[in-house]
Amino acid sequence: MSAYRSHTCGQLTAEAAGTETRLSGWVHRVRDHGGVLFIDLRDHYGITQVIADSDSPAFGTLEKLRAETVIRIDGRVKLRDAALVNAKLPTGEIEVYATDVDILGASDDLPLPVFGDQDYPEETRLTYRFLDLRRETLHNNIMLRSQVVRSIRNRMWDQGFTEFQTPIITASSPEGARDFLVPSRLHPGKFYALPQAPQQFKQLIMVAGFDKYFQIAPCFRDEDPRADRSPTDFYQLDIEMSFVEQKDVFAAVQPVIQGLFEEFGKGRRVDADWPLIPYKESMLKYGSDKPDLRNPIEMQIVSEHFAGSGFAIFAKLLEQDGTEVRAIPAPKGGSRKFCDRMNKFAQEQGLPGMGYIFWRKGDDGQMEAAGPLAKNIGPERTEAIRLQLALGEGDAAFFLGGKPETFEAVAGRARNVIGSELGLSETDSFRFAWIVDFPMYEKGDEGRIDFSHNPFSMPQGGLEALNGDPLKVHAYQYDLACNGYELISGGIRNHKPEIMFKAFELAGYGKDEVEKRFGGMVKAFRYGAPPHGGCAAGIDRIVMLLADEQNIREVIMFPMNQRAEDLMMGAPSEPTNDQMRELRLRALPKE
Numbered sequence: 001m002s003a004y005r006s007h008t009c010g011q012l013t014a015e016a017a018g019t020e021t022r023l024s025g026w027v028h029r030v031r032d033h034g035g036v037l038f039i040d041l042r043d044h045y046g047i048t049q050v051i052a053d054s055d056s057p058a059f060g061t062l063e064k065l066r067a068e069t070v071i072r073i074d075g076r077v078k079l080r081d082a083a084l085v086n087a088k089l090p091t092g093e094i095e096v097y098a099t100d101v102d103i104l105g106a107s108d109d110l111p112l113p114v115f116g117d118q119d120y121p122e123e124t125r126l127t128y129r130f131l132d133l134r135r136e137t138l139h140n141n142i143m144l145r146s147q148v149v150r151s152i153r154n155r156m157w158d159q160g161f162t163e164f165q166t167p168i169i170t171a172s173s174p175e176g177a178r179d180f181l182v183p184s185r186l187h188p189g190k191f192y193a194l195p196q197a198p199q200q201f202k203q204l205i206m207v208a209g210f211d212k213y214f215q216i217a218p219c220f221r222d223e224d225p226r227a228d229r230s231p232t233d234f235y236q237l238d239i240e241m242s243f244v245e246q247k248d249v250f251a252a253v254q255p256v257i258q259g260l261f262e263e264f265g266k267g268r269r270v271d272a273d274w275p276l277i278p279y280k281e282s283m284l285k286y287g288s289d290k291p292d293l294r295n296p297i298e299m300q301i302v303s304e305h306f307a308g309s310g311f312a313i314f315a316k317l318l319e320q321d322g323t324e325v326r327a328i329p330a331p332k333g334g335s336r337k338f339c340d341r342m343n344k345f346a347q348e349q350g351l352p353g354m355g356y357i358f359w360r361k362g363d364d365g366q367m368e369a370a371g372p373l374a375k376n377i378g379p380e381r382t383e384a385i386r387l388q389l390a391l392g393e394g395d396a397a398f399f400l401g402g403k404p405e406t407f408e409a410v411a412g413r414a415r416n417v418i419g420s421e422l423g424l425s426e427t428d429s430f431r432f433a434w435i436v437d438f439p440m441y442e443k444g445d446e447g448r449i450d451f452s453h454n455p456f457s458m459p460q461g462g463l464e465a466l467n468g469d470p471l472k473v474h475a476y477q478y479d480l481a482c483n484g485y486e487l488i489s490g491g492i493r494n495h496k497p498e499i500m501f502k503a504f505e506l507a508g509y510g511k512d513e514v515e516k517r518f519g520g521m522v523k524a525f526r527y528g529a530p531p532h533g534g535c536a537a538g539i540d541r542i543v544m545l546l547a548d549e550q551n552i553r554e555v556i557m558f559p560m561n562q563r564a565e566d567l568m569m570g571a572p573s574e575p576t577n578d579q580m581r582e583l584r585l586r587a588l589p590k591e
Contacts, residue, residue, distance in 0.1 A: 004072055004104075010046020014093040016077045021096055023048055024072045024104065026134065027065050029115045037062050039098075040115075041073060042134075049086075049095040050075065058101040068114055068134070070105035073098050122553075127567040129558055141555045144264065145543045149216055151263055152237055152539075155256045161214040161239070166201035168218070169193075173200060173517070178222035180232075188584040194220035194233075197536060199456060200521050202240040203493055206532040207524040212252075213240045216539065222564075228485060228541055228552050231564040239490070240534035246476055246492055249533050250274075250434060253488065257480070257537065261430050264546045269429040274480075278437040283404070284326070287412020289438075292484030293431035295419030299411060302327045302399070305385050311355075311376040314401045325401040328415050329389045332422045333396040334358035339371065342398055345417060349410045351400070357382055358396035367393045416484065430545070432482050440473040441506065450507050453477045457491035458533075459503060466502045476533070487542060490535020497525045 004024040012021060025043035039050040039062060050073055052059045058073070065071065075096040086092030111127075112120045114134045125132040132138055153163070172179045172193040179193040195201075197219050205213050217238040223231055237256075241249060254274060261270045271293075282289050285298040303324045306314040317323050333339070339356040346354035355373045362368035369382035389397055398414065400407040419425040440459050442452035449470050457475040459465045465473050480488035494500050500522065504514045515522055543555040553559040560566055580586065 008045035009041050009043040009048040010090055012048060012077055012091050012094050012096070014079060017079045017094060019077050020074070021077050022072065022074050023050070023096065025070070026114075027067055027069045027071060027107075029067065030062075030065055032063065039065070041071070041096075044139075046090055048091045049080075050098050051078075051095045052098040056098050058098040061101045061103070062098060065103075066107050066109070068107040068110060068131070069103060070107075072102040072104055074100035122561065123567060126553075126559070126561050129568045133557065138554065141543070141547045141549065142557050144547055145539070145555055145557075148260065148264060148543055148546065149235075149539065151260055152216065152256065155259055156214045156237075156239075159212075159252060159256060161212040162210065163215055164205060164210070164213050165215060166195070166198040166205075166217065168195065170195050170201075171517075180220045180222050183583045183585055185583055196221050197236070198238050199454070200518065202238060202534065203456065203495075203521060203532065204524055206240055206242045207495075207527075207529045211242045213534075214238060217536075228544065230540060230552055230556060230559060231562075232560050235539040237537040237539060238534070239536065240532060242530040242532045244492070244531070244533050246436070246478060246533065249490060249492075249535060250478075253480070253535060253537075257432070257487070257542075260542070261546065265430060266546075267428075269426075271429060271431045274432045274434055276434045276436050279435055279439065280437070282433075282435050283408055287408050287410075287415055288484070289435050289479060290481040290484060290486040291412075291433060291435075292416060292419075292425070293433055293481075294426035294429055294483060295416060296424055297329055297331075297415050297419050299326050299328050299415060300389060301325070302385055302388065305381045305388075306377065306399075306401070309377040309381060311373055314355075314399070317401050322403050323401065324404065325399055326404075326407075326411060327385065327389055328398040328400075328411060328418060329391055330396040330398060330418050330422060331391065331424065332394060333418060334360055334394040335396075336371070338421070339396055339398070342414060342418065345414060346400070346410060349413065351407060351410055354414065355399040356396055357385065357399075359386060359391060359393050361393060373399065430482055432480060432487075435479045435481055436477075437474045438477040438479075439471065440475040440477075440503070441470040443471065448508065454489070454491050455504065455507070456493050456500075458494045459499065463496075463499045463502060466499070466506060470506045478535070480535075480537070483545060485541055485545060486538075487545075488535045488537045490533065492531070492533035495525055495529040495531060497522055500525070 001022055006022045009023055009025045023041055025041045028040040028042040028047060031038040035054050037052045037059065040047050041050050052062050073096060075098040077094050078097055080093060080095055110131065112124050112131060114131060117135050117137050133142065169182060169192045173196060177196055179196065182192040182194065184190045184192060198215060198217050202213055215238045217236055218233055219236055220233045223229065241252065258270055258272060279289055282291055287299060301324050303318055306325050307318045309315050314325050335358065339358055343353050343356065357369050357371045357374045359367055360370055369379065374382045385397060391397060400411050439452050441449050444450050453475060454477060457477045460474040460476055476492035478490055479486050494503060501511050501514055540552050540555060544552050547555055549555055
């Protein structure tokens with residue numbers, strides 16, 4: 001027999017009754033039933049109930065055990081009484097009568113309990129992450145993550161892709177976030193960077209003549225944390241293909257992602273129809289470039305019904321260039337109480353409010369429009385709005401006006417709240433959409449033109465398109481949205497040096513700077529570069545959706561906290577004076 005176990009704690013069944021066994025694991029829970037001890041013994045594989053009475057040689061040791069002590073048990077497998085069978089456990093038909101026990105690792109008093117999965121402050125959970133990971137939900141999430149990664153690899157190989165690894169220490173690159181810089185000891189004053197993504201390397205792999213690359217790639221970005229993004233590092237399924245158009249990338253990716261969600265989606269419906277939605281249309285209809293299509297609500301422009309109307313706020317607003325009024329239909333939302341609640345929501349989001357109209361049965365038994373807006377614009381306009389939005393008695397509509405960029409995000413969040421609170425949104429499905437035709441450039445706060453997405457994407461229309469208004473140029477850039485999250489971002493790449501120089505010039509990067517920062521890639525493109533494109537899918541975010549979690553830290557084994565600190569390992573930490581001297585660095589005093 002093995003020194004520690006003949007079986008795991010998830011292995012024994014009724015067929016083993018009457019045999020001798022040896023188990024090792026953690027004491028999950030101890031129950032004393034008046035001289036009879038019941039111990040739930042847990043390991044990676046499951047839980048087995050161990051029993052001992054006063055006749056057992058192990059009783060004296062077992063009754064003194066603390067939770068989470070690691071023990072080895074020798075004993076006999078017994079069938080449980082029929083009334084005591086636990087159908088929720090694979091081992092629920094048996095128990096092990098303990099004849100011997102050995103304490104392998106004693107436990108101090110616990111800073112947080114493992115049994116029960118109770119809520120505990122995140123600071124405590126991350127400081128004692130090794131304990132937190134013993135808890136059932138988190139343990140299952142991490143196992144799900146591992147299974148998802150394995151499935152991704154298998155699916156990519158089955159699709160004809162080959163896995164390659166790219167460098168972790170590289171040069172700084174403008175990927176849209178801050179780099180983590182690494183000082184060079186051999187080259188004082190110079191710095192490497194941790195890759196924000198393997199972008200340049202995967203393009204160079206295509207130039208080198210390989211085809212259909214993938215990698216489960218670690219990426220490093222010095223970002224502010226949020227619920228669906230890690231503040232320091234994350235993993236992505238990185239993909240690149242040669243001799244492809246946008247549609248070819250979509251055709252290669254969909255079977256992988258759809259199959260993954262079918263495999264691990266716990267029976268939830270996985271939509272096979274992935275529409276292509278232009279970015280501008282997505283922002284109009286959903287107020288987001290990552291729409292949740294489980295919600296059927298689509299916003300519409302209703303400016304014509306308010307222009308020159310008695311509602312002076314919108315009427316005057318529409319006299320200004322670039323303004324419009326949008327409506328959020330709210331089927332079944334036709335009560336003043338709900339409308340007032342949504343108006344308050346808009347105020348909490350930083351807007352003055354959100355106008356509304358709701359339709360109800362009047363005193364004469366006929367349907368009528370109600371609410372302050374209805375009184376201001378009159379029955380003809382309210383009826384025209386109702387017909388445009390296809391609403392009826394018991395329904396409502398909410399209105400936001402101004403320049404779209406000032407209210408679009410709030411409108412998108414309001415749409416989600418309305419869909420959820422009115423029970424319109426599906427809760428047991430995954431709905432996907434490709435968002436396409438992203439603008440190549442955007443105007444920054446100081447009026448400066450900058451890239452709005454990946455700077456290496458090919459502009460639609462090529463070099464000729466870059467000779468016009470940069471803000472009207474679309475890129476072959478696309479995202480995959482699922483249930484309100486961005487899962488994938490990618491593009492068809494700019495593989496022609498002359499187009500690349502012009503694209504960067506419009507964003508304020510001169511030719512010399514492009515040569516300096518991307519010299520390897522520019523040089524490679526001069527020696528025969530194939531048309532190529534690809535994308536990257538966020539592993540952490542995919543697992544978060546599959547695990548039904550709202551916070552990405554619940555699917556990462558050792559995450560940072562909200563302040564980008566590793567509370568368990570004590571990072572970041574101050575370097576020693578010797579380390580600083582060796583790197584020829586000096587730290588400025590704190591302000």
